[in-house]
Amino acid sequence: MPVTTSPTTPDPADLRAVPGLLPLLRSAGPVLPSGDDGAAVRDRLREVLNPPPWQPVTTTTGRTWQADGVDGVELTWDVGFGAPTQAWLLRPAGETGELPGVVALHCHSGMKFFGKEKIADGPDGPRAEVQALRAECYGGRPWATDLARRGYAVLVHDVFGWGSRRTRVEDMPARSETYAALVLAEAERSGRRLTESEVYDVHAAAHEDAMAKLLGVLGTSWGGVVAREDLVAVDVLAGLDGVAPGGVAVMGLSGGGARAATVSALAAPGRIRATVVASMMSTIEHVLDGYLHKHTWVMMNPGLAHVADWPDVAASVRPQPLFVGYGLADALFPEEGMRAAHERIAHLYAEAGAPDAYRAVLADLPHCLAGEIRDGAFAWLDETMR
Known part of the structure; x- marks a missing residue:
């Protein structure tokens, strides 16, 4: 996920722009409901994300x-x-x-x-x-x-949305392309020469919100x-x-970490044996002011607050082994939210009778999969998967 502003700079589109909304919503129904029942969390996540159906594929x-x-x-x-x-x-x-x-x-x-x-x-x-x-x-x-x-x-x-699966620029709507044109014009005025990939990423950044709207209208x-x-x-x-045999592991940093937690929660029993989430964990409430709009739609999907808190989603697979790496200097999450998430996951695994199935590294690192986080994840996979 890109870091576009300082974490101390208020985001003009965050929760403080609508003061009182969160208490109002809570008065009307469950927001961040309990994640004590992992199976119920997984069911709610599947309902909210509504992944399209799929069939087995043939590889070439x-x-x-x-x-x-x-x-x-x-x-x-x-x-x-x-x-x-x-x-x-x-x-x-x-x-x-x-x-x-x-x-x-x-x-x-x-x-x-x-x-x-x-x-x-x-x-x-x-x-x-x-x-x-x-x-x-x-x-x-x-x-x-x-x-x-x-x-x-x-x-x-x-x-x-990425690599071989990216959207062609000519298929992007005029609304997002107008914004992309402004960014590209500013780069040209500043004398910065962008590479082919950098030009594409300017278009893709503006297009992500437009695609989120389309997918929402289609019910996914x-x-x-x-x-x-x-x-x-x-x-x-x-x-x-x-x-x-016996299941594979999934592992990722940032948006890849969100994907790891999500696919683990949605997979059929026994398909995934272990999950590694790096630099992608915090309680949701802690990110609502000043951090939410730094994050990808891959994690922050409409309706997520009716599923459970994000650490509850990650822990919904318990007692399946889970590793989480927290970079306490991560500009995309407040340290308080990361520590609260760690305590919540540890509590849920302990209640499930599997405290040792959850491993965490809390390190003085930025947003990364490197150093102590990477070394800890690799060593943990060796213990868990062999």
């Missing part, structure tokens, strides 16, 4: 490569609308036996021209824009590739459509030869 194999101790193969499948999904399957070089599977979920980051490339190296190598993002958010590393080298079968796919949501495609990817990886 493309190029293969080997580099830096990793074997890669391109996979493609059709999810029923839009361009085909492009994905990479990564494994340790030369390894042919069964390996634990991980679906690696790329972040939002305000970068939609690229999807899977942000977290994994493919046959063509990373572009400069991707390398800059990795330096900022991932300690300079393609973590999905590193995870494959560590001994996992890792599937990295583009999701609706950004979160629902993305979850549908992540559920397809989970099924694809679980069905591949050379992937150990």
Whole structure:
């Protein structure tokens, strides 16, 4: 998710613009209802996001490569609308036996021209824009590739709105294009030369709200459509030869972390074995003033407050293993909200009789999947998936 303003700068479209609304809504019905019943939370989430139905897909194999101790193969499948999904399957070089599977979920980051490339190296190598993002958010590393080298079968796919699944600029509505034109004109006046991907991302940023409106009218949501495609990817990886049975793990940073929590809550029992959420956890009420509009529609979907608090959604899969990494210097969440979320998740897992199934790292880090968060997540996956 992009960081566009300082967390101390009031967002002109946040809750303080409508004082008294939250108490009024609470007086009329449940807002952030109890998450003590995980199954009920999952049912409410499915109803609110309303992911479109899907059928099993057929994968097509493309190029293969080997580099830096990793074997890669391109996979493609059709999810029923839009361009085909492009994905990479990564494994340790030369390894042919069964390996634990991980679906690696790329972040939002305000970068939609690229999807899977942000977290994994493919046959063509990373572009400069991707390398800059990795330096900022991932300690300079393609973590999905590193995870494959560590001994996992890792599937990295583009999701609706990103990479091979991105919307063509010519299909974007005039309303969002008007805003994009202003931003591009300002860049030109300042003398800044934008790359092809940066130009596209200006268009895509304005288009995200327009797409959210369209999906809402159709009865679904950004979160629902993305979850549908992540559920397809989970099924694809679980069905591949050379992937150990018993469920796969899902892992992501930021918008990818929201996707990890969501797909885990919506998946069929036994499909997902472990969940890693990095830099994407806070109580909702703590983000309503000054933080909410820094976040993606993939997490902040209409009706979410009638499902449960966000930590309750993540913990709805208990006693399934869950790892959450909190960067206490994260500009997208207040520290108070992160600490409250950690306490809530720990409480729910303890009540379920599985306190050790929840692992957390609270580190003095910014919005990232790096350092202590990355090292802790990798070590925890080794304990949980082997």
